[in-house]
Amino acid sequence: MGKLKKGSRCTICKAKGGKEKAVVFLPHHRLALCRDHYIQWFEKRVEKTIKEFRMFSKKDRILVAVSGGKDSLTLWNVLTKLGYEADGFYIDLGIDQYSEDSKNLSLRFSERIGRPLHIISLKDEIAPIPVIDKSTNKPACSACGTAKRYYMNRYAKQLGYNIIATGHNLDDEVAVLFGNTLHWDIKYLKKQYPVLREEGGFIRKVKPLCKITEKESAMYAFFNDIEYIEYECPFSEGASSIEYKEILSKIEEKHPGTKLQFYTNFLKNMYPIIKEHYEKESQINICKICGEPSFSDICGMCRLKKAVEKSGVHN
């Protein structure tokens, strides 16, 4: 998102003979837009991404992973406006005020758009994140990721949804891609696609905001008066993804378009080669404890549960 020249008019209004003032400038797309046309542009871009990667259709039942942040609420709003059947799923992580605030904002938004929000609490399933953090020597973000993936998949199936949609934006995807590339972690690189197809007990997962930047998403939320949690999760401090985002933003500043190109060229040039090469290698098992799908004998969530039980730290 670039600096708007004083007195700029909306490109689309101008083409139609109108004179509406532009409020947003998208240098990479060469567009200056008014509020209404920005919203229109944004929703079209998301719909185009959904179709480009064949994420889902109007017949599917979609469960949106809602965190209370700008991206997930924006995604939920767009999907609903575009006419998709999309409900919300919120996991209360038990991170004190942060979880309280984000739950309330998610609930309020659910009421506003008139779509149900399913809520589960990590406290009832295993333990709140601060307890897990104390019980294991894994970083909290890793346990949180395991829990979110596990319960999203499990409950989506139970509740009869066939698609999980998450709010990962371009900056998120690019930061993860950058980290995995620095280590040439092929195991992770091969999962870096905006659609993970359904197989062996996993349901389809999609990222419709994968071509939307963080700033674009925040701007959409702002123009639609979406109230979201504005402060970061207290456990996220010092995460390497934040470091990578800073590096990439510096490169982007000098060479606009680098982020999008890094991501889309990966999908176009590199991903197909990796996928072809590793097609037959990943085998999905069934967890011996909980019966959910897993890449090993016992799934990550059940291993986490054991670690928490063994530690003796209580909720």
Added chain:
Amino acid sequence: MGKLKKGSRCTICKAKGGKEKAVVFLPHHRLALCRDHYIQWFEKRVEKTIKEFRMFSKKDRILVAVSGGKDSLTLWNVLTKLGYEADGFYIDLGIDQYSEDSKNLSLRFSERIGRPLHIISLKDEIAPIPVIDKSTNKPACSACGTAKRYYMNRYAKQLGYNIIATGHNLDDEVAVLFGNTLHWDIKYLKKQYPVLREEGGFIRKVKPLCKITEKESAMYAFFNDIEYIEYECPFSEGASSIEYKEILSKIEEKHPGTKLQFYTNFLKNMYPIIKEHYEKESQINICKICGEPSFSDICGMCRLKKAVEKSGVHN
């Protein structure tokens, strides 16, 4: 290369009961070394790299691409000390004082180690770099690269050498890899290996310093009293490789070992997949004008010559 603690002793001397002071600390290898053991360590590391990638043997005739910089002179020194048959090849690029100075330093070094230095002048072959720079709208570094690759290969064959060795160090390789990865340029990524095998008129090219950092190479030159050109080529200013080197050095500072890991993991995890996939795609032709090998009908050098002739700019 890290900060040496005051009073540190050489790790290897200490193991042998000696007390020699350390003058270099290699944090990533957990070694503090005296001058002699640093030189030994360095030469062993280069020899190990030569063997790991099966670059060449004592039976081969090696032509070292000598620029007068620390890396090429260091490489020439190491190869000679290790008992390989390695002569030098210098291309006078005609870049004023820079070329004068680097040629004299290369000649002096050639005399010191008692190995011949073959010299050609770009002025006699096509035109000096400043003239090429004015005649074409390509960056000077691109023309310079084309000329070096072309004449190195052509003269090595004429002079009866079967191996070309260049002084590219880890920092060089990592910066190029980083740039090619940011753009996911598979065409270039598939050439990013420390050995390019001989085929269709190209002779084998190797990079024995690919696991040596810039600082390690400078330190080796310093300990061996190798005089080299210390200032940069005046045309190199603002090159994107310099920008990438800065970014990577910042990451390295925070996470020591990242550069080496980025490079070696690429070679181990990614390169084989790319190579396998593109094995059959590159076809080497013969240039219709000069008869040298080329990936298109007319080679890059002949195209460059035409551009210079057409421009009418004179030497």
